[in-house]
Amino acid sequence: EVKLQQSGDELVRPGASVKMSCKASGYTFTDYAMHWVKQSPGQGLEWIGTIIPLIDTTSYNQKFKGKATLTADKSSNTAYMELSRLTSEDSAVYYCARSLAIYYYSSFDYWGQGVMVTVSS
Amino acid sequence: DIQMTQSPASLSASLEEIVTITCKASQGIDDYLSWYQQKPGKSPQLLIYDATSLADGVPSRFSGSRSGTQYSLKISRPQVDDSGIYYCLQSYSTPLTFGSGTKLEIK
Numbered sequence: 591e592v593k594l595q596q597s598g599d600e601l602v603r604p605g606a607s608v609k610m611s612c613k614a615s616g617y618t619f620t621d622y623a624m625h626w627v628k629q630s631p632g633q634g635l636e637w638i639g640t641i642i643p644l645i646d647t648t649s650y651n652q653k654f655k656g657k658a659t660l661t662a663d664k665s666s667n668t669a670y671m672e673l674s675r676l677t678s679e680d681s682a683v684y685y686c687a688r689s690l691a692i693y694y695y696s697s698f699d700y701w702g703q704g705v706m707v708t709v710s711s
Numbered sequence: 712d713i714q715m716t717q718s719p720a721s722l723s724a725s726l727e728e729i730v731t732i733t734c735k736a737s738q739g740i741d742d743y744l745s746w747y748q749q750k751p752g753k754s755p756q757l758l759i760y761d762a763t764s765l766a767d768g769v770p771s772r773f774s775g776s777r778s779g780t781q782y783s784l785k786i787s788r789p790q791v792d793d794s795g796i797y798y799c800l801q802s803y804s805t806p807l808t809f810g811s812g813t814k815l816e817i818k
Binding site: 625634635636637640649651652653685687690694695696697698699700701702703704 | 743745747754755756757760761766798800802803804805806807808809810811812
């Protein structure tokens with residue numbers, strides 16, 4: 591059974607950084623890309639970026655360049671996203687989602703449960 | 712960037728109706744189009760990929776189609792459990808872009 595287990599909700603101070611994880615199980619981690627998606631409160635979905643763990647290659651939405659950093663650890667089948675210089679605009683739920691294929695240009699077939707990030711002093 | 716114009720923003724339908732939600736792409740996307748259902752407090756779930764292919768475990772009352780650059784999700788004889796928010800996604804080119812969502816209520 592494919593599962594994406596994300597880390598817990600975060601309460602962080604403005605200006606700080608946060609790093610969240612997405613542990614994959616039930617499939618070969620390097621056979622698929624991993625996407626990250628933002629959902630602001632009561633809003634729709636935004637693609638942040640994608641990492642191809644096999645070759646450690648990333649593609650980012652220009653809007654999130656400098657804000658998000660995607661990495662992957664093949665030894666632990668875990669994808670990570672770090673968000674830096676947090677502001678209230680970064681308060682949202684963040685999802686990891688497996689790509690249906692190894693490359694960026696594919697649909698998202700499995701999703702993590704989401705991490706709620708709250709930026710507040 | 713490719714814009715995905717999704718409509719309607721919301722709709723209410725009965726169990727006997729056929730529900731249709733559309734997404735119009737601002738340019739050709741070669742069927743790199745998928746549909747997702749999201750229920751309150753839950754993660755989105757894949758329904759349709761490659762415009763017309765039904766994802767594993769998704770009931771056959773869901774179907775996808777294309778006409779030009781307009782893509783449609785159809786739900787035939789919807790169930791109450793089909794209530795939720797539906798999104799389309801184009802994965803033809805980066806940045807990948809979602810439609811704005813359709814809130815569906817089944818009465």
